[in-house]
Amino acid sequence: MVQNIDISVVVPLYNEEESLPELVAWIDRVAKSHGLAYEIIMVDDGSTDSSWSVVERLKCDYPAIRGISFMRNYGKSAALYCGFDMARGEVVITMDADLQDSPDEIPELRRMILEDGYDLVSGWKRKRYDPIGKRWPSKFFNFTARLMSGIKLHDFNCGLKAYRRKVVKSIEVYGEMHRYIPILAKHAGFKRIGEKVVEHHERKYGKSKFGLERMVKGYLDLISVSFMSHFGRSPMYIFGGLGTVMFLLGFIAVAWIIVEKFVSGHPLTNQPLFYLSLVAIVLGVQLFLSGFLGELINRRSVDRNSYQIDRDLDDMNN
Numbered sequence: 001m002v003q004n005i006d007i008s009v010v011v012p013l014y015n016e017e018e019s020l021p022e023l024v025a026w027i028d029r030v031a032k033s034h035g036l037a038y039e040i041i042m043v044d045d046g047s048t049d050s051s052w053s054v055v056e057r058l059k060c061d062y063p064a065i066r067g068i069s070f071m072r073n074y075g076k077s078a079a080l081y082c083g084f085d086m087a088r089g090e091v092v093i094t095m096d097a098d099l100q101d102s103p104d105e106i107p108e109l110r111r112m113i114l115e116d117g118y119d120l121v122s123g124w125k126r127k128r129y130d131p132i133g134k135r136w137p138s139k140f141f142n143f144t145a146r147l148m149s150g151i152k153l154h155d156f157n158c159g160l161k162a163y164r165r166k167v168v169k170s171i172e173v174y175g176e177m178h179r180y181i182p183i184l185a186k187h188a189g190f191k192r193i194g195e196k197v198v199e200h201h202e203r204k205y206g207k208s209k210f211g212l213e214r215m216v217k218g219y220l221d222l223i224s225v226s227f228m229s230h231f232g233r234s235p236m237y238i239f240g241g242l243g244t245v246m247f248l249l250g251f252i253a254v255a256w257i258i259v260e261k262f263v264s265g266h267p268l269t270n271q272p273l274f275y276l277s278l279v280a281i282v283l284g285v286q287l288f289l290s291g292f293l294g295e296l297i298n299r300r301s302v303d304r305n306s307y308q309i310d311r312d313l314d315d316m317n318n
């Protein structure tokens with residue numbers, strides 16, 4: 001292990017060449033004035049401007065910078081995931097590269113993790129400097145996310161967040177899941193999730209990388225994330241359960257129609273219920289099989305690393 005690092009600042013960036021020098025100088029200033037040993041992890045998400053050469057140049061003046069550059073644009077979640085993997089600090093902070101988040105918040109966020117005992121502290125841009133077309137959908141998403149996850153946060157998607165190191169090593173941020181990291185963390189067993197009102201600024205350079213499609217993706221991701229946290233470990237409970245109910249309903253209805261045919265002589269095939277029941281039986285079997293397949297796939301991917309260990313008696317001897 002290199003020297004002890006107090007904070008790792010993970011910065012996902014995509015075409016942010018103008019903002020980077022200011023951002024790095026600001027983080028450096030804040031960290032030094034609080035006596036914090038830090039590293040900045042720049043993850044260049046396939047920028048097509050000169051962002052990466054700016055990062056390389058900055059590295060000469062600020063040796064605390066580390067970084068990787070993707071071959072192509074994989075998305076913010078992928079950038080965060082790789083940044084988390086590299087982070088060595090006791091507390092990990094994520095921050096957007098566009099200067100909308102303020103590095104001045106870092107010391108207080110760190111204090112909340114270390115002293116108040118939070119696993120994750122999420123920023124809340126209470127006064128937000130974004131166009132209205134972005135603020136309203138965001139309110140709706142936060143409301144739905146609160147409802148579905150039971151986590152009382154106002155601003156799930158805030159780029160500025162602080163984590164206890166263990167949290168970032170335990171969660172997998174894929175697809176567009178960066179919006180729902182608190183839900184992933186809660187699902188991994190980290191219950192102490194806090195919130196801090198943070199300052200927000202207007203974008204100074206460049207433009208936003210997320211357009212209208214964020215609403216569709218955000219909505220679908222919310223469904224998958226809540227599905228995964230409820231049934232991800234045991235797909236049979238949902239698919240098998242639904243499948244059995246559908247199969248039984250279809251089966252009972254068909255049996256009833258057949259009995260009726262013998263008793264009262266009604267022909268089978270001119271009753272809509274007959275066809276509906278057949279469909280229910282077929283769908284029921286398919287759902288059941290999906291659950292079964294899900295269980296088989298799950299079983300292959302589960303090993304000891306799938307479970308987060310909180311404490312270990314062996315560690316007491318060291």
Ligand code: UDP
Pocket residue numbers: 011012013014015016045073074075076079095096097098100159207208209210
């Ligand atoms: N970003 C990224 N990959 C992408 C899109 C965005 O790494 O595909 C970065 C971007 O450079 C910025 C952060 O994610 O540092 C947030 O993006 P943006 O400011 O465009 O989002 P907004 O503030 O509009 O929600």
Ligand code: MG
Pocket residue numbers: 096098100203208
């Ligand atoms: Mg931004």
